[in-house]
Amino acid sequence: MAEETNQNQAPEVPPSTEPEAKAAKPAAKKEKPPALEDKPFTDYIQQDYIPAIQKAIASEGISDLQLSFVKQKVPVKGMEQLEDCWQIVGSFSKGLCNFNVYFPDEDIQGKKAFSCNDGKKPSTMESFLIDERKVNLDLLIWGLTQRLNSQKWLSRN
Numbered sequence: 001m002a003e004e005t006n007q008n009q010a011p012e013v014p015p016s017t018e019p020e021a022k023a024a025k026p027a028a029k030k031e032k033p034p035a036l037e038d039k040p041f042t043d044y045i046q047q048d049y050i051p052a053i054q055k056a057i058a059s060e061g062i063s064d065l066q067l068s069f070v071k072q073k074v075p076v077k078g079m080e081q082l083e084d085c086w087q088i089v090g091s092f093s094k095g096l097c098n099f100n101v102y103f104p105d106e107d108i109q110g111k112k113a114f115s116c117n118d119g120k121k122p123s124t125m126e127s128f129l130i131d132e133r134k135v136n137l138d139l140l141i142w143g144l145t146q147r148l149n150s151q152k153w154l155s156r157n
Helices: 002-008 018-024 041-058 137-150
Strands: 066-072 085-092 097-103 113-117
Touching (some): 041 066, 097 137, 113 137
Antiparallel strands (some): 066 085, 085 097, 097 113
């Protein structure tokens, strides 16, 4: 009868080394490339934002867009006492349409402002994308084109 009992029991199997092998190998995670917005500020503006502005405005039929990225005083009357800040200075339509996007914090997630004028010195400076929690390239382009469009500079409403 002892033989019968041994036949009904499962044969003793040595412990598997398979789970140990899996535990020894770290799980291979795909590392996400860093977001564009994580680049240093000046690199991001020059390598990503300015080319995206040129492309977006060109798609609206504007062919003479001039853009520069400079650190200078804010050209709005009454703001001369502020420190120099980074600005994207844009001009098109033979210099009649001028705009500035200001970055006083040198950070796209920080404060931003906008001004525009019709061939003259800008008289007002407006906050720009202040309600947004996380600013990215698409949002910066959208905000700028909306501001320019509100002046009826890109498409006639």
